[in-house]
Amino acid sequence: MTAVKQWELCDGCALGKQTRVSYMPKSPNHAKKLLEVIHSDICGPMKTSTFSGKKYFVTFIDEYSHFCVVYLLRNKSEVAAKFAEFVAFAETQTGGRVRTLRVKQLRCDNGGQYKSREMAKFCRERGIVQKFTPPYTPQLNGVAERMNRTLVECARCMLEHAGLSKSYWGEAVMTATFLRNHCPTRATSHGKSPHQVWTGKKPLLSNLKVFGCHAYVTVPKEKRTKFDARSVRCRFLGYSEHEKAYRFENSPNLRFGRVRVAFFGDWLQQLTVAGHPAFLNQPPPEDATDQEESSEPEETKEEEAAQDEYVEPGSKRHQRTRSLEEAVEIPRILERWRYADYRLEGIGLVNCTFDAAFVVDSVGEMPTTFTSAMESSNAAKWKEACDSEINSLRKNETWVLVPLPKGRKAISCRWVFRIKENQAGEIERRLVAKGFLQKYGIDYEETFAPVAKFTSIRILLSLAAKYNLTVHQMDVKTAFLNGWLDEDIYMVQPDGFIDEAHPDFVCKLKRSLYGLKQSPRMWNQTIDKFMLELGFKKCEADHCIYVKRNDHDMIFVALYVDDLILASNNDELLKSTKEALSKRFEMTDMGQLKYFLGMEIDQDLTAGKVSVRQTKFAKDILEKFSMEKSNPVKTPQDPQDSS
Incomplete structure (x- = not known):
């Protein structure tokens, strides 16, 4: 046979038989000291989020010590911020007195979260080299991929063993990371644990407990x-x-x-x-017994806190x-x-x-932040309420997302939650801007806005009892959003509703928002103008009491921020006024007045009586101070004694 002197490439064979080149089992170049190479990967989204709304977790693994740090995330866009947090933590904890160790290289896949402008800018400023794996080659990011598998397997087993739901996966992953860092491994020198290589101290294992016990x-x-x-x-x-x-x-x-x-x-x-x-x-x-039986001297609080x-x-x-x-x-x-x-x-x-x-x-109490609301037992109800608030804001075109102009600062915002003071105890939420960050002359000028006086409301109820007026109540949904702003105000995006496509943008407010110093005034001016257009006249003694007369028919409207009391002797006039208000503003018709500003109100038109009581408020006070079972004290006069 004639010897083949040169191998010739067959196009058909190359197209039909080519396979992937096998990967080297181990890289010949290993990190020689801490922080030389950091491996990272993100895992998720999980179908079931944690109680705090987390759906992802990201790992950062030091190649030399195999020490792993995990962060739980709501969105992939948080990776850059968490990497900056990890770098600050790692360089501080591993640095010595003479020289501080620095992160030199980050190895990760081609995910968009690792190639964002924020991540690139941070790495460039810190001199960190980013090395990305080619597409569809997870083998080249094996350290991080294997770590994620190890943590997920361990977390899954712990959840099954403890009989916990999948909502606890975040706690299980963090515990798995802690255990893995404290266990010896052949990947480190002399089989030490990652914790020992990372800190130079042997881990104390006597505090380990069974997850879920x-x-x-x-x-x-x-x-x-x-x-x-x-x-x-x-x-x-x-x-x-x-x-x-x-x-x-x-x-x-x-x-x-x-x-x-x-x-x-x-x-x-x-x-x-x-x-x-x-x-x-x-x-x-x-x-x-209540007293401790100890022969040891009592330590001060400072000494115990320092132990x-x-x-x-x-x-x-x-x-x-x-x-x-x-x-x-x-x-x-x-x-x-x-x-x-x-x-x-x-x-x-x-x-x-x-x-x-x-x-x-405590998250069993009234939540104070969006995070605590999502961690509470009523998370689903709070989330539904927040979604409704955001939908109202978007429908009303309250803001538009824009980049923050140079020289301007964006004010913050927060969620406010409470149980509404009505018979049903309904939950209520508000997205509130932190108006205390506004600057006078730039973000606002005048702020005064009147509300109906309590005396005026009691007089109105007395008139209703005397003249047999039908008293109804209406509530304005997102009342402050109806006022247009004259100033340019920028606000950060609300927690839980950050736009994933533009996480760095801010909200340029077009309409007033709860919390802004001028919001009550803008809303009052808006509804005051509309009430005058309907033919109402303001009471001279209280500018939040409006009166309208047609021959023998009359109607009163009391305005207390976004709550309205309507009292009339003509049902058609009452109905037409409510329709006009509902057409102009997004209103909730609550029907006959039953609850207002903590007062429970009962009206009996046939008897010409209006009774006011505060039963729920009194019970809440007793519960607050644990006095539900206390002996009652009689009032000065027997309520049954009408004389």
Whole structure:
């Protein structure tokens, strides 16, 4: 046979038989010290978001130590900000006295979140080299891809073992990261744990607990009475990122908190795993006495707050025991607890590791931020309410998204939540601009706006009783949005509703918004002008009381911000006025007046009576101060005695 001197490429074979070149099992070039190479990848979106609305998580892995840092995200656009946060954390924690270590290289895929202008600008300013993998080659980003798989598998197993819903995946992933950083691995030198290589210190493993297990947390004596339960039963959900503390959930009220000391028992964890929930429903053990029996000198609050060491199992503090007595019903604790001075004492089977104080972030109360609302047990209702508010704002063309002009500052905004003071106790939300950031002469000038006086409202109700007037109530939806602004005001996008296509844009307000200093005035001017157009005249004694007369027919309108009281002796006149208002503004017709400014109002036209009471307000006061079961005191006059 004639020897083939040169290999010739066959076009047909190349098109029909070509395969991918195999990848090298390991890269020959490894990082020689910390922060030389950082690997990153994002995982998500998850079909089920966390209680705080997170749908993604991003990992940053140091190649030398294999130490992993995880951040939970709502949107992919947050990756750049989280990378900047990671760089600041890593360079501070790993730097020495002589020289500070710097992140040199970031390896990631071609995702848009890694190629954004914000990410490119940050890396360019810090001198960080970005190395992207070619499309459809996850093998070249193997460190981050494998880390994500490890964390997801571990989190999935922990959720199944604990019997928790998928909404807890964020807690499970953070716990999996903590455990993985503290476990030895062959990927590091001499089989050390990533935590040891990263910090230079051996990790303390005595504080590790079973994810999802139950534990008892002491109620501070300031928050309980003599015969209240001494502790509450919580579920362990991992470890705090910034404190030597555990993370717990108080399941009945879905409140999350951080605890630096708790009662854990191996016997309790074993029964939890074995599936004996009946035992866990029993009340927790209670101390027999209120005073601590300790021969150790009492430490000051400052000394206890400064303690960082763990309480090792087997120590004297761990082995001290106390007599037990039957516990009473666990109370529902509504107050927010901050760092207080109270210590837990161990009992025989309890494995205590942390020591100091107890912190609870209550989300069972009225939420104060959008995040806390999404973490509450009523998250679905709050989300629906927020969606309705945003839809109203967009329908009303309240703002337009624009880049922030140079030399201008955008004011912030926040969500305000409350339970509306009516018979149904409906929830209410408002997107409020932080008007205190406005500057006089630039963002606003005049701000005064009147409201109806309480005296005027009571007089109006008296007239209704005397002349048999039908009294109805209307509410203006997003009233302040009806006023047009004369000034150029810029506001940041609201939490939970940031435009993914333009996350850096701001809202240029076209209409007034709740919280702006001039909003009440602009709204009052708008509705005042309309009422005069309808033929109403303002009362000289109260400019928020409007009167209209047609021969023997008359109608009164009382204006209190966005709530209107209409009283008339002619049903057709009342109906036409309500139709005119509804045509001009987006109104809610609430029918006959029953509840106004905390007052419950009953009208009996046949008897010519209007009764006013504050039953719900009084009950709320009693509940607030835990006086529901207190003995009542008689009024000076018997209500049944009409004489």
